[in-house]
Amino acid sequence: MRNYLVLATILLATACALPGGADVGNRSYQVTAQFGDVLDLVPQAAVKVDDVPVGRVDTVRLAPDGWSALVTMTVNGDVRLPADAHAYLRQSSLLGEKFVELTANDTTKPPLRNGATIPLSRTNRNPQVEEVLGALSMVLNGGGVAQLQTITQQVNLALNGNEGNVRDLLSKVDALVNHLDAHRDDITKALDGMAKLAKTLDDRKTQITGAIDGLTPGIAVLAEQRGKLTRMVDALDQLAKVAVTTVNQSRDDLVADLKALQPTLQQLAAAGQSLPKALQVLVTFPFTDAVLDDIKGDYLNVYLQDH
Template sequence: MRRRVPALAVLAVAAATVLGGCSGGEFGGVYDLPLPGGADLGDHPYEVHVEFKDVLDLVPQAGVKVNDVAVGKVAKVGLGPDGWTADVTVEVNGDVKLPANASAQLRQSSLLGEKYVELVSPNNPAGRLANGATIPLDRTNRNPEVEEVFGALSLLLNGGGIGQIQDISKQLNSALSGNEPQIRQLLTNLNTLVSNLDAHRGDITQALDGLNRLSGTLNTQRDELAGAIDNLGPGLAVLTQQRDQLVTMLNSLSALSGVAVDTVNKSQADLIADLKDLQPTLTQLAATGQNLPKSLQLLLTFPFPDSTVAGVKGDYTNLFADLDLNLGDVVSNLGRSRQSILPQLPGLGGLTGGTSGPGNGVPLPLPTGSGGNTSSGGLGGLLGGLLGGGGH
């Protein structure tokens, strides 16, 4: 709220300022004169730098407001460090606390009123705006000027869009006259299309998210993609050089396929007959089931199959055996044990021991080693008795 100050007080302040300048102080012009009714800065104001693209006709001593309440003034308007933007220095009452991420806007008190700077607190305030802080360019803006609005309106009215509305209306009438059913059908189809798109908005969003992830992946692998594209040129050059060989290979492959097809067609009956002949063998192999694999397993591990591994302790197996290769002792032992593992032969009465006669034959004669008749002594006599006694 501005306070009314008598004109006499204003003149007194101006006279004091002029006298101060004459007494040795530096006078910078009318902008150095304090305006009556300005904001109360308090005892400890702080400065904030605000960057604007364009400050229009903002001047020093202009007001600084927060929620339409005057809290400070514009101290200086200068050029930014980059030489393209404006740097506005404002002084704010020390009792006014603003967040560090506050924004600034250049506003106008009325249609033709004065300009002032409005400081706005965001929805998510963070920290506190300190003395000497800077509000960057991305957090400032300005409203359009009255002159800009009138200029755009003048462009619209004088040969702009307003003058073309009549032509547009005539063209629309000409295009729609007599085509009402088609236009109605078009609108119906458009409504159906929009409804389907709305029903699949989740899938569309998911597809866009997937496309975003794909783009991110391609972006992370752009070096590999660039290398692959760079190496693609030499590869294409090699293929171009070997074009004749590739064409020849494909032609030969085509001829080979023709010969193979002809061979298969001519041998079709023989192949079918071979397959039919092979069917019984395959059937018997299938009927063996697990017997064939198990027998092969036992054959490969004989005489120690897998079932004997559990009885082996350590890395060796103890075996105690007496092996007698004297055939006479073998036959004698068989006779004493009265057990026969040899078939009964005619004329010998069997080899089960005991008295002679059917079922009670005597053991075979033992070899004498005297060099007598080969039919009754030694291994020859044994074989002779076995073969001759049978009448074969």
């Protein structure tokens, strides 16, 4: 047992101080990457770009948040990386050593400066062999397989005898999907319109809040007057009932009066323009406008004789 402990100590010390590494030149710069999990990454591990060694790992330490790791690397100064570079934890082979791979997505952006930090959002790692074997072990030991068998049995029981209904349901679902796909432009426009409406409402939330606050006193008054409003509506309902009853009861008399007026109205309509002319002569009788034009002088004497 002691020999195994000594061997493990020697291996750990060797892993923590790997000799050699890429040539970083005289104009090297340092970059720090924040990883959620660095596994067994050690100092002096390789730093690569497109599988070409360009640097080495200097230190691996715990981040101030206590949940992530900070990996400080030295990179050859001739390697130009953009400011939005990504860092990934890779493995040289199935059981090989770990290394950090830096990717240059957009070389047109400003370069990554000395002392820059690649945040946690731009770092990641590959699944480990242990994790894959552990997941496979859970499936092979009955976890996933047993669940898959149960699901298959339940699906068979549900479909047994209902094939026609399921086929009809699938046909309707297919028709629905095709209909939605045919109107996807309209749906997109509707969603865009809703987004614009939501943005407009958000921009005017102060005015909307003010309007709602202004309505509050009025709503309170309406709530206080609810009893009176209810009585008023009931009174209007009674008035409407009385009016309807009165009209129904006087309907025959009203129809008879209108029929009696019909001849008079017909004669007035037949008189046409004669009635206004007759009224014009009546107010000036016996000296109408036509007679006055035929009289000479300023005075007119009229003699009336009673027979």
